[in-house]
Amino acid sequence: MKGISVSVVGGSGLAGMEAVRLIHGHPDFQLHTIYANRNAGESFSNLFPAFRGTIDRSFSGMDQLLNDGADVLLFALPHGQSAQPIAAVLDDGYKGKIVDIGSDFRLKQADAYKTYYGYEHAYAGLLDQFVYGLPEFFHDDIAQSSYVAVPGCFATAIQLALLPAIIRDAADTYHITAITGSSGSGTGLSDAVHFSYRTGNMKAYKVLKHQHLGEINQTISTLSGHDADLRFTPVSGPFVRGIWLTASFTLSHSISLSDLYNEYYKHASFVRIGDQTPQLKHVVGSNYIDIGWQQKENAVVVCAAIDNLLKGAAGQAIQDLNIMYGLDEHSGLQQPGSVL
Numbered sequence: 001m002k003g004i005s006v007s008v009v010g011g012s013g014l015a016g017m018e019a020v021r022l023i024h025g026h027p028d029f030q031l032h033t034i035y036a037n038r039n040a041g042e043s044f045s046n047l048f049p050a051f052r053g054t055i056d057r058s059f060s061g062m063d064q065l066l067n068d069g070a071d072v073l074l075f076a077l078p079h080g081q082s083a084q085p086i087a088a089v090l091d092d093g094y095k096g097k098i099v100d101i102g103s104d105f106r107l108k109q110a111d112a113y114k115t116y117y118g119y120e121h122a123y124a125g126l127l128d129q130f131v132y133g134l135p136e137f138f139h140d141d142i143a144q145s146s147y148v149a150v151p152g153c154f155a156t157a158i159q160l161a162l163l164p165a166i167i168r169d170a171a172d173t174y175h176i177t178a179i180t181g182s183s184g185s186g187t188g189l190s191d192a193v194h195f196s197y198r199t200g201n202m203k204a205y206k207v208l209k210h211q212h213l214g215e216i217n218q219t220i221s222t223l224s225g226h227d228a229d230l231r232f233t234p235v236s237g238p239f240v241r242g243i244w245l246t247a248s249f250t251l252s253h254s255i256s257l258s259d260l261y262n263e264y265y266k267h268a269s270f271v272r273i274g275d276q277t278p279q280l281k282h283v284v285g286s287n288y289i290d291i292g293w294q295q296k297e298n299a300v301v302v303c304a305a306i307d308n309l310l311k312g313a314a315g316q317a318i319q320d321l322n323i324m325y326g327l328d329e330h331s332g333l334q335q336p337g338s339v340l
Helices: 014-024 061-066 084-089 110-116 123-129 134-142 153-167 211-222 256-264 310-324
Strands: 004-009 029-035 073-075 099-102 147-149 173-180 229-236 244-252 271-273 289-296 299-306
Touching: 004 014, 004 153, 014 099, 014 310, 061 084, 073 084, 073 229, 073 310, 084 123, 099 310, 110 211, 134 153, 134 310, 147 310, 153 173, 153 211, 153 244, 153 256, 153 289, 153 299, 153 310, 211 229, 256 271, 256 289, 256 310, 299 310
Parallel strands: 004 029, 004 073, 073 099, 099 147, 173 229, 271 289
Antiparallel strands: 173 244, 244 299, 289 299
């Protein structure tokens, strides 16, 4: 009998869909309720036919959320939309755990939301209650917390690819280019996801000013006590899932990258360090991040690949929940990436 009940708030989105799938297959979690206002009353498997005969229950409306009795509320709402319902359930006396895949509680300073997201945070008093859910660097904090904010997909890839080097102050400037699939734009209709615009095409956007820089800079300051010069160019790619990035920098002092990365990630369940630069397909469908690099004298190029919907969203949320409940981090997340 599965002992931990989990409700997914925002189960009609792509990250929410993946969260539902992972919870359904988890040995210790039991799917409790799936919420989605626009699709309230509709069957989950009608919206996502791949689940016919597996998950056929209907979506509940968000107006039922205050009546939820699950052990965990996992929020997978669009950015900026989870703070209000989370505040409401907490005001109503909810005593369970909360994991938020959205951006609403990643930053600790309320004014940073104005800088990086363009709006004033209406529930700034809750920011300190949430722990930043990057397991490889904040495992103990996650284990002791009831409220976790899951890092963004770009932020996850960039931080895991570069934090060991940044913490050791390995370089002055890091030039990052990260290519993301169309699923990172969600299910809404726009040029960003329209097949006619996306296929056979590449496009840079939010150059040097992507919102995930806020949480990355916050982590760097927390872990190292200093700032880092990150020059980040996000790119929309002609594929559906995943993020593939390269980061180039010039070493400011002699350092063994192999020793450094293997030391930082020796206990990291989902970080795979390789001798070769990674391929995106090998991580799509999994919760792994593959990291590799090439070095010529003091010039370094680090490459990394993740599935944006799993390690960059729902998979990392389940990994956080496993830690919060003292379970094996791999529990429910053992599936490998693609071969072909």
